[in-house]
Amino acid sequence: MRTLDSLSTTVPSAPDGPPDAPRPARQRRSPADLAFRGLLGGGGLVVLAVMLLVGGFLLLQAQRALDVAGWSFLTRQEWEPDAGAGHFGIAAVLTGTVLIALVAITFAVPLATGTALYISEYAPRRIKQTLISLVDLMAAVPSVVYGLWGAFLLTGNVVGLARWISTYFGWIPLFAVEGGDPRDPLASESVYTASTFIAGMVVAMMVTPVACSIMREVFSQAPAGEREGALALGATKWGMIRSVVLPFGRGGMIGGTMLGLGRALGETIAVVMIISPIFQIQPHILQLGSNSVSALIALRYGDATPIGISALFAAGLALFTMTLIVNFFASIVIARSRSGAASEA
Template sequence: MAHPTVFAPESPEPADRPRRIVVRRTRADHVFRWTTRGVAMLVLALLAAIGGYLLYQGSSALDRAGWGFLTEDAWEPKGGTFGVRGLLTGTVLVAIVALIVAVPIALTAALYITEFAPRRLRGVLTSIVDLMAAVPSIIYGIFGFFVLQPQLIPVSRWLATNFDFLPIFEIRTIDVKARFVDSQFSSSLFISGVVVSTMVIPICCAVSREVFGQAPIGEKEGALALGATRWGVIRAVVLPFGRGGMIGGVMLGLGRALGETIAVAMIISFNTDFSFRILDGQGSTISSLIVLKYGEADTESISALMAAGLALFVLTLAVNTVAGVLVARSRSGKSTEI
């Protein structure tokens, strides 16, 4: 008699579990990890030490001035009346003018070097740009004072003549009878911004060039194979891939423009009046204030200058923080499409 076949119940399969990966670091890995961590902490400590020192040295001036430090224009520490409203405005306006002039030139030069320049010429242009970024600011100041300033006076006159309906180009402090005398246009925030832009161009160009040069070759060749033009490849591959680098280069240039001292002091006449007009010779920058007033400053004036330096420090730190956020949100290659 045949016995019926009995099927044993299947044993349940074990549930899938993620494999645990164990990283075994060598001694060299640990040394490198703690060294880089220590260097990063040292940078943060130095940054905090600089801010703390400026705050400590400028605390007495801030106590005397109160909130008037941010709303006053006059700079008379001995009289107890001093503020940085006009100086902060001048600093920002010079930086904005510098970026408006420098960024298009820098990005165009970077694209030409990476995408259009012949191979032999590319190395020469790269070396020239890198050398320009290392030139001391005093050299740019001399170049701006003797070469750019005379050439920019007609430009300032033309802007004042044709665009004076815009508040930024309006002139109020110049005598109407001598409205278009060249000497009255030789010292302005506009000319200072253009001179500072000559220092910003190499920095922006060098950073953007490095990022553009790292654009993926496969995607560029794929776009060309699909019929894209050279500009189409740049617009669809190179620029999206280098967006974060472009923002980083622009912000580095902005930091240079905000803190530039010697070139601005050589061009602009020291004036602490608050004004949004960039052609009428009003306004100055915090950095030029410090370099011009430090030599003759007493204890109270030095405290006020330290407070002004603290304001510039906070402004630069805020700009760099915003730059970090923008670069993090615009990672290179994040939105590259063909």
């Protein structure tokens, strides 16, 4: 019987020549694929070039006003470009723009989230496509129609709500109203009209379809296996949505909100028809008087002098930069959400 010591092993020698390596796979693209790829790349470059040209044009036209105003352009509240340096700036209108957009997002996000969840999770199949079409059609309604709706229908019905908020939450500076006593039944309600609050509600109706479409698309992509697993473990319908759908769609919710915010920052006609323009920082959203960069440009462009035109271009450059930053971060968040988020266990 042979022992282990008598057994010998022979190690094969390495073969001569270059080491083994996987052969690269060569893919021969057809002319149609090459043409389509070139078309897509060219389209992307055209979009980038257009954005750069728009930004460069605004900067060129705003250079005169920026040289006159300097950094005070970002801190001054009044708007008198013909009076010389130090008499015009966008501090007031920029604050109003942000406040109107935040009010709009405050109303739009819950409405968009609820609508998207109902369409993707609860709506019967026979009416789901109809609801999707109706929500998408809201984005096609002209801004002036929303402005008319807000000026002639919404304002008269929201003044009571604004007065109630001021009565019970006026101790919060944001909801305080100067020059009006909300507890006096004979006090005039005109102080609650043409406010940031009403303008924000109108803009919210214009922002909701954008945010809702993105949220609905992301919610519908939640993994079916995780949905069924949650229901099989005894979760209710809402429990499944809370533990699977909402965590999976968190990125889409954030992206839709930021895209809606980007649109809210630039709304013009509807805001012009609602607000009473003022050129001072107005932190009280329920009180008469507000302003925005887009409304400023629309109202002052017609009778502006050359220096005034340059100042309006500078205001447009600031708005362009702000919306570009918001939409850039929104696109990043949406791109990440499409890669397949993991839901919470």
